[in-house]
Amino acid sequence: KQWYQRRVRAKSLDVAQYSRRAVDCLIESCYTGETKTLSNDIFSDVYNMSIRFTMIWLIRKCEEFLYSTLSSFDENSSFAEFKFLFEQAVYLKTVKNKNELLSRLIKRMNTPNKFSNLKRSSLIKEYTENLDELNDEHISACFAIVDTDVAVMVDCLINHFEKPNVRTLDKASFTFLYNLEKKFTLRHVHPSYDLLLQSMCNNITEYSIRDFKQLLPIAQKFVNFPFNFRVQHARSESKGLFNFTYDGSDTVIKANPLIMALNSPVIAELEDFTLDVSEFCEDSVHLFIESCYKGAMLDMVKENFRYLFTISNKLKVGWLMKECEKFYSHTVKQLNNNSDNAELAFAFEEAEYQTMAFKKKTFQNCLDNKLNSKSLSPFRGDIIQSYLGDFICLSKSKLELCQAVVRSDHHLLVEALIAYLEEHNDMIVQTVKNCEWFFKNTYKDFMKKNFELSRRLLCVICAARVKAGSNDLEFILLAIDRLFSLELPLGYGRLQVGNIDSVQACLHFKVDDEEPMIAVNPILLCINSPVIKSLVTDQHQNILEADDFSRAAVECFAEACYTGKPETVTVGNFQDVFKMSHAFKVDWLKKKCELFFSNYVDTKFNQSCNYDDFVFAVDLALFQMEKLKEGSFLSLIISAASSNILPSTRTKYIQQYLGDFETQSTCKIDICIALIRSDVCLILESLIQHLQNPEVKCLNEKSRYLLNKLDLSVCFRKKPELRKVLFSALRNLTEVDREDFRLILELCERLSETLGS
Numbered sequence: 001k002q003w004y005q006r007r008v009r010a011k012s013l014d015v016a017q018y019s020r021r022a023v024d025c026l027i028e029s030c031y032t033g034e035t036k037t038l039s040n041d042i043f044s045d046v047y048n049m050s051i052r053f054t055m056i057w058l059i060r061k062c063e064e065f066l067y068s069t070l071s072s073f074d075e076n077s078s079f080a081e082f083k084f085l086f087e088q089a090v091y092l093k094t095v096k097n098k099n100e101l102l103s104r105l106i107k108r109m110n111t112p113n114k115f116s117n118l119k120r121s122s123l124i125k126e127y128t129e130n131l132d133e134l135n136d137e138h139i140s141a142c143f144a145i146v147d148t149d150v151a152v153m154v155d156c157l158i159n160h161f162e163k164p165n166v167r168t169l170d171k172a173s174f175t176f177l178y179n180l181e182k183k184f185t186l187r188h189v190h191p192s193y194d195l196l197l198q199s200m201c202n203n204i205t206e207y208s209i210r211d212f213k214q215l216l217p218i219a220q221k222f223v224n225f226p227f228n229f230r231v232q233h234a235r236s237e238s239k240g241l242f243n244f245t246y247d248g249s250d251t252v253i254k255a256n257p258l259i260m261a262l263n264s265p266v267i268a269e270l271e272d273f274t275l276d277v278s279e280f281c282e283d284s285v286h287l288f289i290e291s292c293y294k295g296a297m298l299d300m301v302k303e304n305f306r307y308l309f310t311i312s313n314k315l316k317v318g319w320l321m322k323e324c325e326k327f328y329s330h331t332v333k334q335l336n337n338n339s340d341n342a343e344l345a346f347a348f349e350e351a352e353y354q355t356m357a358f359k360k361k362t363f364q365n366c367l368d369n370k371l372n373s374k375s376l377s378p379f380r381g382d383i384i385q386s387y388l389g390d391f392i393c394l395s396k397s398k399l400e401l402c403q404a405v406v407r408s409d410h411h412l413l414v415e416a417l418i419a420y421l422e423e424h425n426d427m428i429v430q431t432v433k434n435c436e437w438f439f440k441n442t443y444k445d446f447m448k449k450n451f452e453l454s455r456r457l458l459c460v461i462c463a464a465r466v467k468a469g470s471n472d473l474e475f476i477l478l479a480i481d482r483l484f485s486l487e488l489p490l491g492y493g494r495l496q497v498g499n500i501d502s503v504q505a506c507l508h509f510k511v512d513d514e515e516p517m518i519a520v521n522p523i524l525l526c527i528n529s530p531v532i533k534s535l536v537t538d539q540h541q542n543i544l545e546a547d548d549f550s551r552a553a554v555e556c557f558a559e560a561c562y563t564g565k566p567e568t569v570t571v572g573n574f575q576d577v578f579k580m581s582h583a584f585k586v587d588w589l590k591k592k593c594e595l596f597f598s599n600y601v602d603t604k605f606n607q608s609c610n611y612d613d614f615v616f617a618v619d620l621a622l623f624q625m626e627k628l629k630e631g632s633f634l635s636l637i638i639s640a641a642s643s644n645i646l647p648s649t650r651t652k653y654i655q656q657y658l659g660d661f662e663t664q665s666t667c668k669i670d671i672c673i674a675l676i677r678s679d680v681c682l683i684l685e686s687l688i689q690h691l692q693n694p695e696v697k698c699l700n701e702k703s704r705y706l707l708n709k710l711d712l713s714v715c716f717r718k719k720p721e722l723r724k725v726l727f728s729a730l731r732n733l734t735e736v737d738r739e740d741f742r743l744i745l746e747l748c749e750r751l752s753e754t755l756g757s
Contacts, residue, residue, distance in 0.1 A: 015049065017045075018045040018048070018049055019042055019045050021037075021041075021042045022042040022045030022046045022049065023045075023049070024037070025037045025038055025042055025046050026046055026049050026050070026058070029046075029058055029061070030055075030058075033057075034061075035058070035061045035062070035065060038061075038062070038065055040069070040080070040081065040084040043062065043065065043066075043084070043088070044088070046058070046062060047059070047062040050062060063101075066085070066088055066101055067101070067104075069081070069084070069085060070085055070101065070104055070105060070108065073085060073105075073108060074114050074115065075114065075115055075116060075119050079123060079126050079127075082123045082127070083127060085101075085105055086105065086127065086138075086141065086145075087138075088101065089101040089102035089105050089141070090102065090137050090138055090141050093137070093141075094137045102141060102144075105145070106144055106145050109123075109145050110145070110147060117149060120145065120146065120149075120152075121146070121149070121152045121155075124142050124145060124146055124152050124153070124156065125152065125155060125156055125159070127142065128142060128153075128156040128159075128160075129159070131156065131157070131160040131172045131173070131176070132160075132170050132172050133172075134172050135172075136171075136175050139172060139175045139176060139179065140175075140179065142156075143179045143183070148183070150180060150183045150192060150193075151192040153176065153179070153180060153183075154180065154192035154193065154195065154196045155192065156176070157173065157176045157177070157180070157196060157199075158195060158196055158199040160172075160173065160176075161173075161199045161200055161203040161204065162199060162203060166203060166204075167203070167204065167205055167206045168204065168206045168207070168208075168211070169204060169207075169211050169215060174211075174214065174215075177215070177218050178218070180193075180196070180218075180222075181218045181221060193222045194222075194227070196222065197219060197222055197223055197227070197229065198228075198229055198230045198231075200219070200258070201229045201231050201256055201258055201259050202229075202230065202231055204258070205241075205256075206241065207241055207257055207258070207273075209271075209272065209273075212257060212258070212261075212273075215258065216258070216261055216262075216268060219258060219262055220262060220268075223262050225262075225263070225295065225318065225319040226295035226296060226319040226320075226323075227262075227295045228293075228294050228295040228296070229256075229259050229292075229293050229294075229295065231256060231259065231293045241254070241256075241257050241273045242254065242255045242256065242257035242260050242261075242267070242273040242274075242275075243255075243273060243274045243275070244275055244276075244277045244285050244289075245274055245275070245276050245277070246276070246277065246278050246282075247276055247278040248278075249278075251282065253277075253282065253285050253286065253289070255289045255292075256293070257273050259292055259293060260289075260292060263292040263315075263317050263319075263320070264292075264315040264316060264317050265316050266314070266315045266316050267315060277311075279310075280307050280310070280311060281307065283304070284304055284307030284308065284311065285311070287299060287304060287307075287308065288307075288308060288311045288312075288320075291308070291320060292317065292320070295319070296323075297320070297323040297324075297327065300323075300324075300327050302331070302342075302346050305324065305327065305328070305346075305350065306350065306353065308320065308324060309321070309324040309328075309350070309354075310357070312324060313357075313358050325362055325363070325366075328347075328350055328363055328366065329366050331343070331346065331347065332347050332363075332366050332367055332370045333370065335347060335370055335376065336375060336376065337375075337376065337378075337379045341386060344383060344386060344387055345387065347367055347370075348367065348387045348398075348401065348402075350363055351363035351364045351366070351367045351401055352395075352397050352398050352401045355397060355400075355401060356397040361404075364401060364404055364405070367401075367405055368404060368405045368407070371383065371405050372405070372407060380405075380406065380409070380412055381412045381415060381416070384402050384405075384406060384412050384413065384416055385412075385415075385416040385419060387402065388402060388413075388416050388420070390420075391417060391420045391421075391424075391431045391434060391435060392424070392427050392430050392431050392434055393434070394434055394435065399413075399435060410446045411446075411450060411453055414446075414447075414450075414453050414457060415453070417431075417435070417457065418453075418456050418457050418460055421457075421460040421461070422460055425460070425463055425464075425465075426465065428460065428461060428463065428464035428465070428476075429464050429465070429466060429472045429475070429476060432461065432464070432475070432476060432479050433475060436479065445485075447483055447484055447485070448484075448485040454484060457483075458480065458484055458490070461476065461479070461480060461523070462521060462523045462524050462527075464476055464523065466506075466522065466523065467506045467522075467542065468506055468507040468522040468536045468540075468541065468542035469536055469537065469539075469540030469541060469542050473522055473523065473526070473536065473537060474537050476523055477523065477526055477527070477533065477537070480523075480527065486527060488527075488528060488564075488586075488587070488588040489528075489560075489563075489564030489565070489588045489589070489592075490524070490527065490528070490561075490564045506519070506522070506542060507519070507520050507521070507522035507525065507536065507542055507543075507544070508520065508542065508543050508544070509543075509544050509546040509554045509558070510543050510544065510545055510546060510547070511546050511547060511549065511550070511551045511554055512547065512551070515551065517543065518546075518551070518554050518555060518558065520558045520561075521558075521562065522536055522542075524561050524562055525558065525561050527561075528561040528584075528586050528588075528589070529561070529584040529585060529586050530585055531583070531584045531585050532544065532584055546580075548576075548579070549576040549579065549580055550572075550573055550576050552568075552570075552572065552573040552576075553573040553575075553576030553577045553579075553580060554576075554580070555568070556568040556569055556570075556573050556577050557577055557580045557581070557584075557586075557589070560577070560586075560589055560592070561586065561589070564588075565592075566589060566592050566593065566596065569592075569593070569596055571600070571616060574593065574596065574597070574620070575619070575620060575623060577589070577593060578590065578593040578597075578620070578623075579623075579627075581593055582627075582628055594632065594633075597617070597620060597633055597636065598636055600616075600617065601617055601636045601637060601640045602640065604617070605617070605637070605640035605641055605644045605645055606644045606645070607644065607645065607646055607649075609644070609645050609649070611653055611656065614641075614645075614653045614657070615653075615657060617633070617637050618637060618657060618671060618675070620633050621633035621634040621636075621637050621671060622665075622667060622668055622671055625667050625670075625671065626665070626667045634671060634674060637675065638674055638675060641675055647679065650675065650676070650679075651676065651679050651682055654672050654675050654676050654679075654682070655682055655686075657672065658672045658683070658686070661683070661686060661687070661690070661702055661706065662690065662700070662702050664702070666702075666705050669683075669702070669705065669706065669709065670709070673709060673710070680710055680711065680714060680715055681715045681718055681719050681722065683706065683710060684706075684710055684712070684715045684722055684726070685722070687703060687706050687707070687710075687726075688722065688725055688726055688729050690703065691703065691726075691729035691730065691732075691733070692729050692732075696733070697733060697734050697735040698733055698734075698735040698736055698737065698740060699733070699736070699740045699743065704739075704740070704743055707743060707747060708743070712726075712747065712750075712751060713750075713751060713754040716751070723751075730744055
């Protein structure tokens with residue numbers, strides 16, 4: 001009546017969308033005011049008509065019917081009853097925003113004395129049989145009913161995936177997965193999630209990029225590596241969407257994109273399902289895919305280890321990286337002193353490769369611990385030498401690895417290098433260049449503390465065949481400077497570096513045009529002499545002029561640079577050797593020569609000293625004063641002569657040595673004056689004798705020098721008569737110029753001051 005009053009008068013109503021039984025029930029309810037004929041199969045139509053016709057009392061009656069049905073709903077109820085209640089409860093919640101019926105249904109189905117877990121699971125599984133027909137509200141309500149019993153819902157989704165026609169993820173599947181994700185906790189990981197992943201990876205073979213990106217974060221929460229997806233990778237597979245490609249080739253290896261992305265965060269971040277793997281062989285890629293599918297390292301051997309290790313690192317497959325590390329660790333632990341070269345090479349090369357390619361030292365540390373263990377420590381030297389092999393082809397990373405594993409026992413590397421250089425003496429320069437890092441400051445302190453090892457290595461390097469003036473020589477000298485804290489003289493022995501008749505180099509001293517040149521080792525001579533180093537490296541000279549020196553002296557000089565000892569220095573070649581040591585600034589040899597001279601003077605200058613020994617020493621002192629402007633030799637001679645030689649003998653030798661002072665140098669005159677000490681009257685007498693010569697008309701240069709140099713007051717005190725004789729001789733000079741007159745006047749003034757008038 002109420003509905004009729006609000007509408008236009010009509011003789012008929014269109015109720016074609018409702019069943020005849022539902023319309024009859026509605027009419028009968030209006031007649032009787034009761035709902036005796038209301039049943040589950042017509043409930044929806046009756047309820048919808050009561051709402052349509054605004055029959056409030058009938059709506060209330062329908063809801064009472066629902067609650068009445070719910071009260072009798074139990075373990076023995078049929079699936080039809082469950083479906084009826086469940087769908088009506090979802091409808092009320094979704095359309096009418098009435099949640100009470102659904103809440104009561106959930107509570108009742110989770111009451112142990114009303115429903116068993118088995119019954120509840122059975123009803124849910126049957127209801128979700130056609131998962132693709134359910135909407136989000138129905139799926140969420142199902143999850144609410146099962147509560148924590150996620151295995152039921154997982155089974156439902158697995159059943160859905162295993163249907164023959166399901167190859168993609170539909171909306172209902174995603175809703176299921178989102179709800180499963182909400183239920184998932186790491187503390188309570190249900191094994192059903194593993195089954196779900198396996199089913200999904202086995203059955204879902206067609207992904208869109210969008211669906212894949214939505215699915216991946218959910219699946220990542222479920223998986224715990226290593227994980228066996230129980231998927232068999234067929235090499236002829238054509239269903240997979242992920243493509244491993246080879247640049248410039250038609251070869252494509254297909255794989256399950258979900259499994260690949262779950263294993264590798266690198267693949268997970270790709271924008272498409274393609275990755276270039278040109279650097280890896282096909283077999284290694286297939287093996288990698290199979291390992292990811294099975295969650296285990298398959299067919300791991302030394303031959304394919306590098307490929308799998310590289311792929312796992314570049315694609316950041318963490319569990320596979322650990323498996324590779326376990327394999328390597330196990331292999332290294334098996335090493336012993338009887339291990340063959342292949343096993344040692346594998347251990348070292350993989351440790352070197354990891355450090356070089358990925359900046360990691362896991363393998364290096366493992367190898368280090370093994371080599372320094374009690375079982376292998378005594379054999380480390382042989383192992384290192386065997387591994388290093390050909391130094392000329394050695395990489396820096398290889399040397400650095402060996403440097404790390406020997407720890408503080410650097411001598412092992414040095415001995416290996418020495419052994420190689422001794423065996424390949426024609427490849428010394430190339431080897432040193434290849435191992436340049438080895439000759440930097442890293443080992444300098446070590447070599448300084450290990451003299452014998454340092455001596456051996458330097459001897460080998462100095463035997464290098466290098467041309468004077470070449471870049472190779474400069475490089476070798478630089479390497480020696482970096483490695484050795486050289487303290488000259490070297491003293492490394494003649495035999496170890498070769499002698500002047502059998503050298504390894506091309507530097508020559510030219511003594512005489514008519515005699516063969518003297519071949520010498522440029523490395524050792526450059527080490528000893530900065531002058532020779534400059535001539536050879538800066539001016540690129542390979543022939544050094546030595547015509548000022550005797551052949552014996554040059555040979556002695558070169559050999560002294562070799563041995564660090566001037567053993568062949570004699571009285572005959574001493575002066576030239578001393579000259580060469582000064583000319584080429586070989587300071588240590590110069591000091592050795594000074595020591596030789598000192599010993600000579602101490603030995604020869606005695607009461608039986610002969611004139612030749614005296615002259616040899618004085619000539620050297622004269623050379624030192626004239627050329628070097630040094631007076632150490634003279635001081636030694638003066639001290640020895642005054643203490644050990646008789647004054648008469650000394651006076652005799654000096655008088656004989658000075659001879660005609662007119663022909664002597666002023667330096668020689670000075671030496672004689674210094675040697676004669678208080679017996680300067682002898683020299684004055686020689687001067688007077690010269691002036692009394694009738695042919696002498698004036699003072700010459702030497703006469704003037706003596707008059708200035710001699711202390712006449714000392715002479716006149718000792719022999720007063722010489723005063724008269726000297727001035728008489730001066731008075732007889734007939735050609736006295738102004739300069740001579742001035743000199744004589746000055747002498748008179750000085751004598752007046754010291755002797756008086």
